[in-house]
Amino acid sequence: MAGTALSMARSMLGVAIHVAASAAADEMSLLIGVRKDIWFIKDELETMQAFLMVAEGIKEKDMLLKVWAKQVRDLSYNIEDCLGEFMVHVASQSLSLQLMKLKDRHRIAMQIRDLKSRLEEVSSRNTRYNLIDKNQILTRTIDERDSCMEDIRNQSGSNIAEAELVGFFKPKEEVIKLIDAHARNGPALVVCIVGMGGLGKTTLTRKVYDSVEDFSCSAWITVSQSFVRMEFLKDMIKQLFGDEALKNLLDGKVVREENLANHLRKELLEKKYFVVLDDLWNIDDWKWIRSIAFPSSNIKGSRIMVTTRDVSLAEKCTLEFPRSAIYHHEPLETNDAIILLLQKTRKSEEDMKNDDNMRNIVTKIVKKSGRLPLAILTIGGILATRVVSEWKSIYNQLPSELETNGSLEAMRRMVTLSYNNLPSHLKSCFLYLSIFPDDFEIKWRRLVDRWISEGFVIAKAGVSVVDVGRSYLNDLIKRSMIQPSSWDVEGNVKSCRVHDIVRDVMVSIARDEKFACSTWDNPTSIPGDNFRHVAYQGFWCPDKCLDWNHVRSLTVFGKRPMKPAPSVCSPDFRMLRTLDLHDAQFEITQEDINTIGSLRHLKYVNLRSHRGSHVYKLPRSIEKLQGLQTLDIRGSYVTSLPAEITKLHSLRSLRCRKSEATDSYQNLHTHYPMMCCISMFHMPVLFTHLVSPTDKSSDMMMEFHMAWTGRLPNYDGVRVPRGIGNLKELDILELVDIERTSRKAVKELGQLIKLRKLSVKLGKSMQKNKILSASIQKLTSLRSLSLDARLRTSGLKCLHSISSPPPLLSTLHLQGDIEEMPDWVGNLVHLVKFKLRLGNPREPDTRMNILVFRAETFINLRVLGLAGWWRPVRELIFEEGTAPHMERIKISRLAFGSGITGITHLPKLKEISLGWGGRVAKLGVLQQEVDVHPSHPVLQLERHWREHDLGDVVQESSTLARAEQT
Template structure:
């Protein structure tokens, strides 16, 4: 990193320093509620009594606002634990654009005393221009035989640590010195720390979070227990804050100026308060600092998270697939686009911008979440940059000319003036939007790249789907579990750029041969559902009397749900549903999809032997799901021979429930040692 006196760099440093100081003061005011265990565990990692051995590096890692700086400051200022055990100690705040010479001067001043720095500068004065190596050589020489304790607060980049470690600390110090680093970056922490000395600071426990909010609002538990409305609001606010100390303290400070009766109104308007209320500036800065420090390729990926609803569990595959379709993922030599996209995902996790939620058996992150407060601020940034339009239904939507992404959360409608012809992505969560009352895919959506209907709560019909081929630029298509689609139109072959086709719950029994024209397809998920309505009769004898009324409900004019309700009412029965998934028939020509990496689920019984054989041509396939129910032994052998050729296969799912299980074939023909095979029989 090059030293710079640039005013913008100094402004950024000042900006970041202000955030850290304000955050630390806030947590300090709260007397570190809920931090006693964290302090104890961190002190156990810091070997205060060791008088020999090389210097150890301990890392405290976690998202912004958790109290990393405040916790480390409490330990640093501890007379009993630190001051009496380490004659030399220093607290160094590292910024992304720090000045190398000034940092070294600060270390010398704190570790060796102001007089040492003054004497060194006086000796150099008039002889040479002070350079890094002058200060470095002096500092390393003086620290060789000294026991020191240094905190490097808010480190962002591994390169900065490598430079500081090389230029400031002696290699052969055997005095049991200790270095504590605070950072948001998990990957950096693991690379810096000695052995496994990484402390992951977590969110507060619920009881501690409530205590913290009450203390900041000058209330106590007795006040809360005597006021049910207050108790309800305290719990809602703590949940909204996600048990993040900085969020609780900042919002608590505002609530302290209001009557309890005003808390609910403030809570309801919190997203807009985060944008305009000066008292919440620390929270805005916490998020914007992390966002500003993101490399350029990660910024649109992070803002894209604002599309998803509050407290939503986001699937990794879904997010990465959408990033790729939007063109956010840049190609890299020797890596697939999906691998690059997943590296972006992991980087956002490592930078503590998003939190892991569900982890698979193999340790891979399946889903993630974005903290509620961070999401609200991210939505604000997205609006400012005109990145995403989230219709609010209250007339406050600002529709600008270059809006490209739109997400509906429920049956909201957006203001008139939206130019649908330039929309690149459309996502719907919940009920059908009023703006799309007549068609999910309006004719104007000709430039659409992403259509995500995975979480709708209304029925996607065949009529909605038949015009899909008009969206000739579509790259990502996902339909959720509420669909009555029974056929994939042959015109699907016109979607030459389609990369992801996700239809996990339809009535489609077979894929058309035109699917083989989708040369860009890398993910194909399609299964056929069977839904059975079961009725438990309280009065079986009355069933005979009422059966004469049944024919009128068993007509195409009555939907399945309405029919089930009428039957239940007619016979005074209790209704329950039973769902089962089956595979789909894949056509001959499936082997042409050479970029395919995920294929689920193939009905081996109904698929021709030739098409089964072609599965072996899918050399990039990583994940395969097959259903062998009722298949002949001959088809299973052909399948096994095809699987043997899949050198990239990592996951194989076989469902053979209730039928002949060709297990001995699969066990003898696993394509690679790393392939994970899951059986259901």
């Protein structure tokens, strides 16, 4: 009996092994089949994307083609999702793990089969309806583009007379001065008029063209994006030399391009000519025109004017011509814009003064128009047919009116023409901006990191992907598609905005393309469709009608409603690449992020909410986010990073800083002794949940909870684990608390060779600080370094352990006690920004130090920031030959008992700012030096000048008065 049972068991085991082996073989076969299909649909995706690029310019004129393009686009989105799923669940796993993930593999296999079936149907649909023909598309694209250009020019031309007396007189005089038309000799000079579409570049240039004299011949040539070279040359000859000259040249002859070009150059050689090239779009056209139409040896004082939307193109046009210039045409002044709008609507300033409602809506419309003449005149044309009481309604409907109102067609085309002319890699980058609200200031790093996470930035060998992304931003700015709003000390764009009208058209295009959508105070306004990028403005309340399985980015600008809402890391958002809660108006909780590991596609996570964060730890499941590139948890209560963070090899930016609210922990034992006792004895804070989430006291309750659980120490940095050196792609790392980080991990910081920005909280151990110094010396790519020793008795002594600092360091921020600055600080040749905060808030220092900037040091420094803890310093001295490029000095919470000496040695000084707590003895003496300084700097005072020690000088300075007004 026992033998029979054993035999049966062996038989069953054999069958099980056979079945398992057979299943494994089937699974392996399926896996191989899936990989083949993946390559197939990947190739199909490339073809589809190429088709969509070609169809972009003509689909509006062909409804069948438009519908088909929409279907192709939706299918391409789904293919991208499938490829993403494959990479996360199959391709990135080992073979053994691939065989274990049966559910994921089967799901992906079914998706691929469905996609292949849909691909065949889309292809057959083109055959049935004959939707696309290569030659037809090329012809129609050119025709559509030129037709669009002609419509816009006609619209602009009709506005010349109306804009005649409003806002163009000063620009006209400035351009005429640049042209210097009365010059009798000298090489040809190029003047480029640059600005966005609708700004009036053509109008301005026409006014200049009609005004200048003293030229023997002139021509106005409109350069279409697809101009025919022979026709261009004929038009030039006809305008410059007359109809008869062209007729004689062509009469009965076979004339080639080179014949016309030779004749043109020969005739222009000894003439003083004036030629306008209106609306130039690409550099290749300019190179051909320059080489074939204009004689290089003409020295008669000839002039060439070029209008373009592209700053970089203008720079290239003027590069080879001495004394050439670029004129940046600006929008109308606000008052001129108001006058132009009133003029178009046949209203007067008196009408506006007597009607508050009219004044308010006119102000809004002028702002909405961005003070662009074309926008003002087209909107004004609509308002002119309505009574004033209807103007507000028209204003509110402008975004939708841009899509349907024929009177606004030229304005819409103005934007779409620029959009269609963008290279393919910039189109998605441009449309992505539509998720941000009106007049929103967008930080460059936030935008570029998001572009990268979405796959919009194409990496280049030997160039940082961030630098490539930044070049995209600069390209959009130079093409006048977006507007820079602030710059850093080195002249790089820090933030940008989108023109209101441009944004309205952009939002329309993004919705039409099913690319992005947003809502404002209406959670149901997002239609249930296949959008890839979603922004909530007003209230965060995900629409159940929206297919969240395909959403790639979620951005929240609004509030969380009182009723329960899904977690921001809901598993429903499984394809999410970007989660941005930086501008959310609600507190982010620990519960919100506990399931973040389920969002396997995440590459960008920003949890830095305006209302703060009650997140106190990162879940260990974060290691599943193998594609994560950016993690920003500043403002949270996280004080230690889990070991799993070291497995995220794609991380480029890791920004952690404890919430500023926790600074009050220093005062808990003073102000709340009973509650502190509760925390000391580890008693549960049972009343925490009785506090309303919107009540500020919830922060205090969270602090007590953190103290009770031992997660609220007296520092705002984070402990980084061993293995941090594995994150070879890190570009930014802040804020590392050296005190609680192991020596091995501190040493590993030196392995982060791509690091550009590092912020560190120094520890008490001099040995560990020296290890940090050795690590810093290895970071040869570092641009920005911040060392904070405010609460450490060792101060900044570790600076003296650095013998060879990072050579490219451009920003240095030091906080803490230091007796003498090491020489290497002043010898940093790339240093442009230096901030020094002296002292320790725990140990007020009564010593009277002297800060001396020695000769031949800080040779490229432009901004100096000095601060302290209201401590006295005897004197600030600038020796002759120091900081020759210094522009701004900012002083706060610091008192100079003997004043500031030597600002006359700073030839480029623009501003001295005394902020809160900033004091300078004998301010009147400094005031006099500022008044006579050759660069005319401004002295900015936080407090009234009478509250300062003026010394022997008591009279009020015009410089001080001007500073206070600003």
